[in-house]
Amino acid sequence: xxxxxxxxxxxxxxxxxxDADLLEIIGLSMQVSLTALFIACVLGLPMGALMGSRExxxxxxxxxxxxxxxxxxxVVVGLIVYLNLSRSGLFGALELLYTPTAMIIAQVIIIxxxxxxxxxxxxxxxxxxxxxxxxxxxVPPHKALLAYITDARYSLLTIILAGFGRAISEVGAVxxxxxxxxxxxxxxxxxxxxxxxxxxxxLALALGIILLLLALLVNFAAQQFKSFQTVQRYGxxx
Amino acid sequence: MNCALLPIQINNLxxxxxxxxxxxxxxxxxxxxxxxxxxxxxxxxKSLFIRCLHGxxxxxxxxxxxxxxxxxxxxxxxxxxIFQKPVLLKRTVQQNLAFVxxxxxxxxxxxxxKVLEQVGLRHLASQPVKQLSGGEQQRLALARALxxxxxxxxxxxASANLDPASVGQIENVLLDARKKGQKIxxxxxxxxxxxxxxxxxxxxxxxxxYEYSPADEFFTRPMSEQAKAYLDGQILI
Numbered sequence: 437x438x439x440x441x442x443x444x445x446x447x448x449x450x451x452x453x454x455d456a457d458l459l460e461i462i463g464l465s466m467q468v469s470l471t472a473l474f475i476a477c478v479l480g481l482p483m484g485a486l487m488g489s490r491e492x493x494x495x496x497x498x499x500x501x502x503x504x505x506x507x508x509x510x511v512v513v514g515l516i517v518y519l520n521l522s523r524s525g526l527f528g529a530l531e532l533l534y535t536p537t538a539m540i541i542a543q544v545i546i547i548x549x550x551x552x553x554x555x556x557x558x559x560x561x562x563x564x565x566x567x568x569x570x571x572x573x574x575v576p577p578h579k580a581l582l583a584y585i586t587d588a589r590y591s592l593l594t595i596i597l598a599g600f601g602r603a604i605s606e607v608g609a610v611x612x613x614x615x616x617x618x619x620x621x622x623x624x625x626x627x628x629x630x631x632x633x634x635x636x637x638x639l640a641l642a643l644g645i646i647l648l649l650l651a652l653l654v655n656f657a658a659q660q661f662k663s664f665q666t667v668q669r670y671g672x673x674x
Numbered sequence: 675m676n677c678a679l680l681p682i683q684i685n686n687l688x689x690x691x692x693x694x695x696x697x698x699x700x701x702x703x704x705x706x707x708x709x710x711x712x713x714x715x716x717x718x719x720k721s722l723f724i725r726c727l728h729g730x731x732x733x734x735x736x737x738x739x740x741x742x743x744x745x746x747x748x749x750x751x752x753x754x755x756i757f758q759k760p761v762l763l764k765r766t767v768q769q770n771l772a773f774v775x776x777x778x779x780x781x782x783x784x785x786x787x788k789v790l791e792q793v794g795l796r797h798l799a800s801q802p803v804k805q806l807s808g809g810e811q812q813r814l815a816l817a818r819a820l821x822x823x824x825x826x827x828x829x830x831x832a833s834a835n836l837d838p839a840s841v842g843q844i845e846n847v848l849l850d851a852r853k854k855g856q857k858i859x860x861x862x863x864x865x866x867x868x869x870x871x872x873x874x875x876x877x878x879x880x881x882x883x884y885e886y887s888p889a890d891e892f893f894t895r896p897m898s899e900q901a902k903a904y905l906d907g908q909i910l911i
Contacts, residue, residue, distance in 0.1 A: 568730050569761040573777060573822075574751050583773065587764045 443641035450642060458643075462650065465623040468536050468610070469603040472543035476599055479544075480551030481592065485581050487552070488559025489567075499556065505549035510542070514609030517542045521613065534615040539623070542609035547599040554595045558588045590662055597658055604651055624650070677857040679740040679752060679825045681705040682727065687736035689722060689881075696722055697733065698881045708873030709848065709858040711889070713865075715904060719881040720861045721758075724828045727859070728755045740826075751778075754819035755828040760811045767806070767814055768799040774821050781821055789817040792850075794843055809840030816844060820851070827851060829860035833867065845871060865905065869893060877901045 450458050486492075487499055520526045521533040521541075532538045562584050570580050585592065607625035614621035616630060624647045631640035682704040689697040697719045704710055712720045725731040727738060729750050740749050763770050768786065775781045790796040793813040803811060812832055819827055829848075833841045848858055848871060862868055868875065872889035877898065884898040896902045 565761065566763075568755075568757065571730055572728060572750070572753075572755050573774065574747050575777060579777065583763065 439638055439641065442638040443645060446638050447642035447645040451646065458646070460619065461622055461624055461627050462646070464536065464621070465604060465625075465647075466650070468539045468623060469543060469600060472540045472547060472603050473596065473600050475540070475544045476548045476551045477596060480548050480599075481555055481585060482581065483548075483552040484555030485559045485584050487556035488561075489563035489580070489584065499553065502549045502553040502556070506553055508546070508549070509608065510546055510606050511608035511612065513542050513545045514612030517545065517609065517613045533613060534617060534621060536614070536621060538613040539610045539621060542613045543603045543606060546606060546609060547603050550602060551595060551599050554598070555588075555592055558591045558595070559584050562588050593658055593662060597655055600654060601651060604647070604654075677707055677825050677855060679749065680707065680857060681741065682826075683737070683739040683742075684727075685737040687723075687726065687733050687738065689719075689726065689731065689733045696881050697726070700736070700878075700881075700883045702876065702883055702886050704857075704859075704874075704886075706873060707852075707855060707857055709852055709860065709871045710874050710876060711868045711872035712859065712861045712876045712878065713863070713868060713904065714878035714884075715909075717880075718878040720878055721830050722881075723876075723878065724755070724830060724859060724861065728753055728828055730755070751822075752824060753826040753828065754822045754824035756812070756815050756819050756830065756832040758831040758834060760815035762803040762811060762814060764803070766800055766802050767795055770803060770814060771818055771821055774818055778822065781823075785821055789820045792820065792847060793817045809836045809843075812836060813840065813843060816847060820847070824856065826857045826859065829858070831861050831863065834863065841867070865893075877904070879904075 483502075487495060487502075517538060518525075518533065520528075521530070521538055522528055523533075532541070566580070566583070566587075570583075575583070605625060607629055610621070610623055611626050611629065614623070614626065616622050616626040622630075624643055628640045628643045628647070631637075631643065684703070685701050687697050687700040688695065700723065712723065714720050722731055726733050727745075729745050729747075738745050743749060763773055765773070767790070771786045771789065772783075775783065775786060787796070790799055793816055795810060795813055795817060798806065798810065803814065806814065816832070827848075833844050836844070845867070848860070852858060858871075860871070869889070872892075874888050875885065875892040876883065877885040877892070877896075877900070879900045885892060885896065885901050887897065892901065893905065896905060
């Protein structure tokens with residue numbers, strides 16, 4: 437049996453058996469990544485809207501920084517978070533190192549620039565379209581912001597999914613700040629790295645397949661939500 | 675009923691871009707209610723002129739007063755502008771109007787029904803705007819403007835490129851608004867439409883005011899050579 441066939445059968449066996457350890461790892465992966473995604477959206481979407489629709493000093497510099505940070509290596513983020521959360525670090529007293537919270541912090545730092553930088557372009561295009569109308573209607577800034585988010589929701593959904601993809605597949609940072617501790621901070625990606633290092637390639641690949649299925653499931657759910665919203669609002673046919 | 679924002683006094687209005695004067699020393703006082711039509715060839719500065727009156731473009735110098743008060747956001751809230759290309763939110767017809775209703779406490783849900791009826795879009799209330807035709811989109815923009823119950827309504831070639839039925843519907847709504855005492859200032863290239871609607875005409879060319887006169891005088895005895903040439907269908911350079 438080839439390694440791919442073995443990996444596939446192992447993956448299906450793990451899913452069908454509802455392996456408790458696997459479910460725990462999947463649960464923690466989803467919990468960490470979705471929490472990080474939620475926080476990054478709450479912070480990043482208003483930032484994107486501000487950069488896309490307001491003129492202020494150093495706006496272009498800020499954009500440049502966010503654009504550059506989109507490509508920041510996760511291990512560097514992990515190292516920075518580690519240094520700050522370690523006992524001698526700035527936030528050492530909080531004792532967050534090797535906890536899911538530390539992993540969430542690292543993932544927020546990784547995906548926040550993606551959400552903010554990509555959404556700012558969408559908001560800028562929409563602002564260009566709506567600017568005169570909103571000035572004419574004397575729309576207050578907070579209502580304009582809400583209108584931008586509402587009207588760009590489907591484009592933003594794609595960015596949010598990209599953010600989720602980056603978070604769920606990330607390994608370097610969560611390994612450093614989470615420590616891959618069994619039953620505490622072990623997530624899908626760190627489990628794959630561990631099994632690979634142990635030479636359990638089929639199991640590692642099986643976990644990889646499950647991770648891929650999870651990502652597909654989330655994307656499918658998002659697409660279904662989008663279609664459902666369209667039917668609810670417009671009665672289908674679009 | 676007289677429009678409380680009259681007279682509109684415009685004094686020595688200048689607007690330049692890239693060292694080129696787009697509006698040149700325009701001074702005019704619009705005192706009368708009714709429909710003022712702004713005419714002139716392409717590039718005359720007509721759109722820029724009403725953008726300045728509505729506060730969307732800032733003149734380099736000059737003064738614009740409404741009933742003696744300089745333009746501010748309070749005055750802008752008492753005006754509405756319909757753009758040549760309708761700008762609509764990416765929502766349904768009803769939701770576009772509900773957005774405006776949430777901005778102003780004095781607008782009721784019943785008012786939405788009323789304006790939809792007025793512009794003939796009630797049956798399309800739940801349609802997304804991207805499924806509307808050009809004429810329907812422009813009528814929705816008109817409905818949104820009417821919902822604001824503006825004292826001054828600006829229209830920037832709002833019926834250009836529309837079919838005769840849509841143009842007729844828009845004109846009927848404007849004539850109705852005039853009866854109610856709303857001041858209407860509209861830009862059009864359509865001389866027949868100007869003859870049907872205008873009480874007075876402002877004629878601009880190269881950013882300069884060439885004429886401001888009652889409509890019947892403008893069409894029968896235009897004072898400037900440029901206006902004469904424009905009405906004769908000659909190309910103005």
